[in-house]
Amino acid sequence: MAFIELPLHDGHAPKWLFNRMVRLGAKIINIIVDEYGERELIRRIGHPLWFHALALVLGFDWDSSGVTTVTSAVLKKCIRELDLDIMVVGGKGKAALNIPSEIKEEGERLNFRTGIIESLSKLSRIAAKVDTSLIQAGYPLYHQAIFCTKSGEWCIVQQGMNVSIRMARRYHWTWNSFTTPEENPHSGLLGYRVHDAVLNLTSAKSRDARRTVLDLAKENPRKIRRLLQEACGLLKGSILEWLGIKESIRRSVLAYRIDPRKVNWKALEKTYQIQPRNYEEFLLVKGLGPTTIRALALISEIIYGDEVDWSDPLRYGYAFGGKDGIPYPVDVKLMDEVGDLLDKAIADKEKRERLLKRIKGILRRGNKVYYLVKFR
Template sequence: MRIIVERSATIDLPLHDGHAPKWLVEMMKQLAHEISYIIINEYGTEEFLLRISDPLWFQSLGCVLGYDWHSSGVTTVVTGVLKTVLNNEDLGIIVAGGKGAISRKAPDEILEYSKKINLDNPEKYVKISRIVAKVDNTLIQSGHTLYHHTIFIDEKGNWAVIQQGMNVEELKARRYHWLSKNLKSFVNEPHNAIIGEPVKLKVLNMVARESEECRKVCLDIVNENPVKLKRMIKESMRGPLDRWLFNEEIKHYEMPWDMDWKIFEKLYELKPKKFEELVEFQGVGPKTIRALALVSEIIFGTPASWRDPVKFSFAHGGKDGVPYPIDKKVYRQTIEIFKDAIIRSKLNHDSKMFALKRLSKIDIL
């Protein structure tokens, strides 16, 4: 059955517990090496980072390499394969991180692999890796917890991050794409793309452009005396019943009851001047941000955004979901690039036929 990508298509991304068979992983490594080599040599490392930051290009790559189009495993397996290929070759890109416990090794791996490409100031990318993970785990509260984080860095200092969160209750995953090119802020519309299940009605979205004033208020709040802040938080949890019954925004805050008040004391001592500093501070998590957003709304009348930032959604063509405005011409060019890379590669005949057959299953209506 052909995989159809339509203008109104979505791609459902269920969580899969299985592992790719060893023979398939080896085949994927061969294909990934040839495709990466040709793209980097033809277009450069920056273009390669740009391509993997396109969710549909990335999904197509996973399909060409032999993985299921709609599987959440595409993220973990494809990034793992690319990590092996790029770190073992002199192609000008290093890859750090991965799934689960390996994701927490990203800082050490950045410092280690940076020597290979003579990367200036590798500590800078350790900081980038950490704040990108913190943003998606803390500032976007959709019920998805990060379990995968991979950062790609080229010799010129350009970078891309691909990370994924899971919602265990819904058995759905959500993938976040970041790209250094044109990135102006880590806390204001920073993503290149977010892809996941159909858009949710209510997601606390502190990186939304509409949350700018709320972010400013939150920063002001943590610079207040913790005693006063504690009083404001408790006050925001009281008040007339109709405030909660008729205000849909407020009802979704679900104020956390087990607050770590020591965090606010430490923040008061730090006196962060930028919202980014607040987010980076160790111990600041989803509960802290949620409480601050509630105080901003209730006490100061400055609400956060509840717009789900998902821009693209997974699924086989025809299902209802978030529209993805595909540029058919550009996407056909992408397919041709894959086809050209496969044909020109040094793969044996059977491997080429395998990849071309996978590629033929993707069509644009």
């Protein structure tokens, strides 16, 4: 678990620095590819801390959200100048919007198989939809970069911005840790602030709710509109109390705050016509955004009683607080207690090994790593 402060910064990397970053980066990439191959380069780019470490080696600010955007741009230029058989597309703002056409152009230039080109185009849209709609933490995406070898190993690095708190959050996806887009699809997440009431439909806890959401998407929009009105009515505190709904559920459902007028009913009409068989088809429906999916999740939880995970996928921030009182003053008593516990564990070899295994299990879930850093 890593803790790094990365605030949102305006402006661009100066040309003199960017050119030197490209020159040095090209040497590093060339060595990695020669020694370990293109597959390993993609795997490393998909690892949040390796990506960050590369940015620092290249001389970029350690505490800037530009680590993501500038490093992606540097990698894109380096890989193209080295003429490697690796497709690199996307970037910040307009560059991210041009990804569909860029995938096609680069795929044809590098002679990629048609199947890989089509898969990447879908994956780009799915990854963006997941990190804005299935996970709703308040970080709309403004950057997406995709890296892919000719044999189909890929990684995605995308970043969202929370303007109100001037923080960013980075999402990493890699082919070797990806099985399905709807459940724990990331190889890593980076952020700083752990938010309350984050709609997390990618969690295993939300599995039943996800099934219901997909089933609802196949229903006539008129039925969905009626169910949404019922659910919104039940959000009123007095009715919740009358029904005897638990306080924990009451707190979570009050976080929905949905205006039915902002639901994309035309998109739901499309899903009704398409009848998506799985989440890949569901997420590829145009116009199906955060508000609409949030409305379906509301119906799932309030009307059908499915559990929805409202915990931020970022696990925690500071262990004992911070010296400047941010996010809270250092808890010296707790710090001493943990120190004493570790002293005892270190003295007992068997206990030490058990402790290390438990810590490793907490910090890693399979090969998916979750880091907390601060972007501003």
